[in-house]
Amino acid sequence: MSHLETMRTVLVIYTGGTIGMTRDKVSGALVPLDFGQVAKHVPELAHAGIRVEAVSFDVPMDSSDVSPRHWRSLATTVAECYNRFDGFVILHGTDTMAYSASALSFMLEGLQKPVIFTGSQLPIGIPRTDGRENLLSALMLAAHQTDGASTIQEVAVYFGNHLLRGNRSHKESAQSLQAIVSPNFPALVEAGVDFMIETSTLWRTPPTADGLQLHPGMRQEVAWVSLYPGMPLDLLRQTLEWPDLRGVVLATYGSGNAPTSQVLKDLLQEANQRGVTLLNVTQCGHGGVHPELYATSHMLAGCGVIPGHDMTTEAALTKLMHVLALTDDQGQIRDMMTANLRGELTPQDRSRAEAHGPAGAAGL
Ligand code: ASP
Numbered sequence: 367m368s369h370l371e372t373m374r375t376v377l378v379i380y381t382g383g384t385i386g387m388t389r390d391k392v393s394g395a396l397v398p399l400d401f402g403q404v405a406k407h408v409p410e411l412a413h414a415g416i417r418v419e420a421v422s423f424d425v426p427m428d429s430s431d432v433s434p435r436h437w438r439s440l441a442t443t444v445a446e447c448y449n450r451f452d453g454f455v456i457l458h459g460t461d462t463m464a465y466s467a468s469a470l471s472f473m474l475e476g477l478q479k480p481v482i483f484t485g486s487q488l489p490i491g492i493p494r495t496d497g498r499e500n501l502l503s504a505l506m507l508a509a510h511q512t513d514g515a516s517t518i519q520e521v522a523v524y525f526g527n528h529l530l531r532g533n534r535s536h537k538e539s540a541q542s543l544q545a546i547v548s549p550n551f552p553a554l555v556e557a558g559v560d561f562m563i564e565t566s567t568l569w570r571t572p573p574t575a576d577g578l579q580l581h582p583g584m585r586q587e588v589a590w591v592s593l594y595p596g597m598p599l600d601l602l603r604q605t606l607e608w609p610d611l612r613g614v615v616l617a618t619y620g621s622g623n624a625p626t627s628q629v630l631k632d633l634l635q636e637a638n639q640r641g642v643t644l645l646n647v648t649q650c651g652h653g654g655v656h657p658e659l660y661a662t663s664h665m666l667a668g669c670g671v672i673p674g675h676d677m678t679t680e681a682a683l684t685k686l687m688h689v690l691a692l693t694d695d696q697g698q699i700r701d702m703m704t705a706n707l708r709g710e711l712t713p714q715d716r717s718r719a720e721a722h723g724p725a726g727a728a729g730l
Contacts, residue, residue, distance in 0.1 A: 374509035375417040377451040379443055380404065381436070382426030383459025385484070385501070388491030396489060398426035404457070407490045408498050416509045419451075429459025429466070429485075434584040434687065437466055441473040444481055445580040453480040453508030453516060457501070460485045460537055460545055463523060464680040467532030471521040471681075471708045472688035475579040476571045480508045480518035483532060484525060487543050496543045500524055503557050510561070520569040520709065522554060529555035531569065533681040533710040538651075549652045550676040550712065569709040583691030585612050590683055592617035592649060599629050606637040613643040613686045616671065617679060622646050622655030623662040631665055638670035643690065643699050647674035647682045656714070672703050675711040685710060 380386060380401040387396040388403075401420045405411055411418060421443065423436075444454050458466055467483045474481065484504040486497030504524040510517040521532035526544035534551040556562040587610045591602060606614070614637070618624050638644055646655050646666055654676025657667045667673070674682045689702045706713055 373415065373417045374452045374511070375419065375450070376453045376455055376505055376508045377443075377447050378418055378420040378455045378457060378505070379440060380420055380422040380426065380457045381429070381432070381440070381459070382423060383429050383457065383461075383463075383485040384488070385457055385459075385486040385490050385495075385497040386426050387489040389489065399491070400426070401457075404490055404501075407495075408501055410498070410502055411505070414502060414505060414509075416505055418505065427459075429462040432459070432462050432466055434469070434586060437469040437473060437584065438582045440466070441470050441580055441582060444470070444474060445578060448479065448578050451479070452511075453518070454482065455501070455504045455508050456481065456483045458483050458485050460487065460525075463525075463546065464532075464535040464537055464678065465684060467521050467523050467535055468678070468681045468710070469584065469684040469687070471531075471533040471710065472685055473581050473584075474521065475581060475708075476577055477521065478519045478571060478578070479516045480510075481521045481532075482508050482518070482529070483521070483523045487541075487545055496526070499527075503527075503561075507555060507561065517563060518554065518568065519571065524557075527557045528553040529557070531567075531709055533684075533708055534678065536678045536680060549678065550654065551709075581688060581692065584684070584687040585690035586687065587612040588614065588683065588686050588690070590615045590617065590679065593619065593624055599627070599633065602630070603633055606633055606642065611637070611642050612690045613645065615645050615647055615674070615679060615682045615686060616666075617649045618646055618655070618666070619649060619662075621653065621659050622648060622657050622666065622673060623660050624666055626662055626665060631669060634666070634669035634671060641694075641696065643686065643696070643703070644669070644671040645674045645682055645686055645703060646671045647677055647679055654712070672700055673714070675704070675714060677711045681710040 482504045484500045488495040490497035523530045523535040525546040530548040534548040538547045539545045655673045
């Protein structure tokens with residue numbers, strides 16, 4: 367067998383973002399490049415020992431313009447090309463990368479190959495760019511194998527020397543070169559002189575699943591409501607009264623607390639009875655919802671609000687869109703939203719509740 371035949375093959379899907387931009391010499395503005403021009407800025411690609419093919423969105427886009435239609439197009443491309451490539455790298459703007467990576471993790475069930483998102487804070491065409499390292503390391507991790515199988519078998523994000531689980535990622539900084547973080551789950555890989563692979567963190571498809579299944583559906587009739595002191599309840603009422611509404615991600619205080627307001631309770635109960643799925647996530651940057659801790663969150667549970675555990679808002683929202691597209695059955699929706707489908711949540715740890723004393727007594 368020739369060297370070329372044994373080479374790992376990776377498909378790069380280029381969507382746009384800062385990584386693929388350069389400064390226009392005349393106007394000074396950032397303008398998008400096509401992937402051929404991007405690759406010219408990374409001559410090391412030719413020596414990486416990986417066969418790289420690329421497809422691009424017709425017009426490279428800022429990720430602020432990305433919508434479920436684009437997630438569907440990305441997931442479909444991966445599914446259609448799945449058997450021909452060992453791994454996939456998606457070049458994507460950082461602004462909504464965590465949403466896209468979360469969405470693809472739900473759309474692609476049973477992955478046994480890597481789908482790695484990357485991008486950069488600085489355009490590839492400028493001297494201090496982080497894009498070159500991000501692209502090269504993402505490609506090498508997409509091609510990486512252990513005992514003849516792909517080392518990474520999930521949707522991930524490579525950024526700032528770390529490979530993170532896609533549905534645990536979050537854009538934390540508009541300034542730092544470590545812009546994307548994973549607040550509630552350790553990095554899968556730390557890239558130093560070597561790739562330090564944390565084998566115990568890697569997601570593996572449960573053995574019963576057979577092959578890759580594409581779930582292109584995403585219900586967009588969902589809302590994200592973040593509570594704040596003094597929030598006019600009419601604002602919430604108007605959202606909850608939207609006739610098409612199917613689900614709401616409620617971003618609450620601390621470990622999942624909301625004001626003890628009878629009006630709020632009535633509004634949530636009424637929406638829940640109309641079949642609107644209500645999901646509780648924390649506004650905090652780290653940690654999750656522990657509905658047993660405070661009486662203020664007992665009220666939410668009593669209204670049928672589902673605990674989102676330690677999911678990021680990005681994962682909660684895209685999981686809700688995905689699950690609502692799969693079923694209308696309220697029991698199944700609750701079961702799937704609380705289950706760990708793709709490594710997006712840590713099932714509730716009883717020990718923390720126990721450490722805080724009996725349910726309902728703590729902190730009041
Ligand atoms: N606005 C850009 C985008 O998300 C920012 C970036 O790529 O870093 O497409």
